[in-house]
Amino acid sequence: MKRGALIFWTIYSLFFAIPFPMIIYYSTTNQDDINGLRESNPWLSLFILAASIIMWIVVLVVFYQKWVLNVFTSKKNIEYLEKEGEPREARILSVKKVTRPGAEMDTYLLELAFKNLVGTEIVQKSGVTDSKPFERRYEVGKKVVLLIDKEMKRIPYFIFSGTIVKIHTKIVLFRTLGVLAILVVLLGYYVYAYQSESHGMGWRFMSFGHPLIVCPLVLLFYRILVDLVVNKLGGDYRDNSPLIKFKGVRTNARLISASQTGTYINEQPMIRFELEYTDDKQQTYNGNIKKIVNLLDLNSIKVEHMEIFYLKSDPTRIAFASDLNELS
Numbered sequence: 001m002k003r004g005a006l007i008f009w010t011i012y013s014l015f016f017a018i019p020f021p022m023i024i025y026y027s028t029t030n031q032d033d034i035n036g037l038r039e040s041n042p043w044l045s046l047f048i049l050a051a052s053i054i055m056w057i058v059v060l061v062v063f064y065q066k067w068v069l070n071v072f073t074s075k076k077n078i079e080y081l082e083k084e085g086e087p088r089e090a091r092i093l094s095v096k097k098v099t100r101p102g103a104e105m106d107t108y109l110l111e112l113a114f115k116n117l118v119g120t121e122i123v124q125k126s127g128v129t130d131s132k133p134f135e136r137r138y139e140v141g142k143k144v145v146l147l148i149d150k151e152m153k154r155i156p157y158f159i160f161s162g163t164i165v166k167i168h169t170k171i172v173l174f175r176t177l178g179v180l181a182i183l184v185v186l187l188g189y190y191v192y193a194y195q196s197e198s199h200g201m202g203w204r205f206m207s208f209g210h211p212l213i214v215c216p217l218v219l220l221f222y223r224i225l226v227d228l229v230v231n232k233l234g235g236d237y238r239d240n241s242p243l244i245k246f247k248g249v250r251t252n253a254r255l256i257s258a259s260q261t262g263t264y265i266n267e268q269p270m271i272r273f274e275l276e277y278t279d280d281k282q283q284t285y286n287g288n289i290k291k292i293v294n295l296l297d298l299n300s301i302k303v304e305h306m307e308i309f310y311l312k313s314d315p316t317r318i319a320f321a322s323d324l325n326e327l328s
Contacts, residue, residue, distance in 0.1 A: 013222055021214040029209075037204045045206040048213055052206070055216035056186060060179060062223065067175040071167060077154040078165045085147025087161065090114035092142050093123065106130045108138050116246045117148060118312045123325050124245075128160060152243045240317055245324040248309035253277035253318075256286070258301045265292050271301065277308060279315040287318045 030036070090112040099106045107129045116122045130138055137144065145161035193212060197205040206212070253275040263270040273289045289308075293301060307321040 017218040018215050022211045025211050037201045040204045045204045048206045049203050052213040059216050059219050064179050075165050081147045081159050086150050088114045088146045090144050090146050120250050152246055157242050241319050244309050244311050244319045248311050251277050252305045253308045255306055268292050
């Protein structure tokens, strides 16, 4: 269901990023307006052209990094964890089969319990592909060995001991060809636009409303917007949550107050929680966490104490234990 919604919203967003600006531009602009071209500022047009080229380069680099380079980065990080990862024995709490139809090997979603890098018991969800089903390794109650990144700077942050990593050459090649195809289409559009719109006056037809600059601008805007929304949904500690979970200490915090910030995401309010807690050195701290709370769950925040994690090396950085349990 989530995958279908993601595909729908991706296609929906791409329509407004690429076809829609082109439809608006070519339906409202007079391509035969020679006088308008003569009156346009050639230096401004060249500036717009340069800006469009730079933005398209950034867009292509982002695509290439996400589709291709990240594959090699992940492989390198997994190989590093195999050699330098901190071992931890984890107990399997639950197992859910999530194998896709037609897959060669079974895939499971596991719920694991183990001690983090500072000795705090945590629960972590993780997917795993079973390459040796005859060994029946992934059953409730059994134990597996994890290798955790001591610095928590690499993705993935942990792997299963004995993980075998290999790059699917065909997939990487297909993605690379996809980026090259986008580049070829883009170059073709520049040539087409020049031949059909210049009327012998160079790039004077370039304007701030031309699709060659509007399309990459919208795509980059989407990228920034997604990052902002993700951080907003996660509150103040979203980017630090894996670090806090794997290097944090669990404790009970006293709820001083809970108030609305005035921000709403999907009509759900963001709540600011003011908390007081004590670390393992008996030092008392006051901190706050901002979190989106479902309107139906507002009564659940009327409690005296809430379980949190604080980063042992920096006790001022905190997160709710319930939120960290949902990380996968």
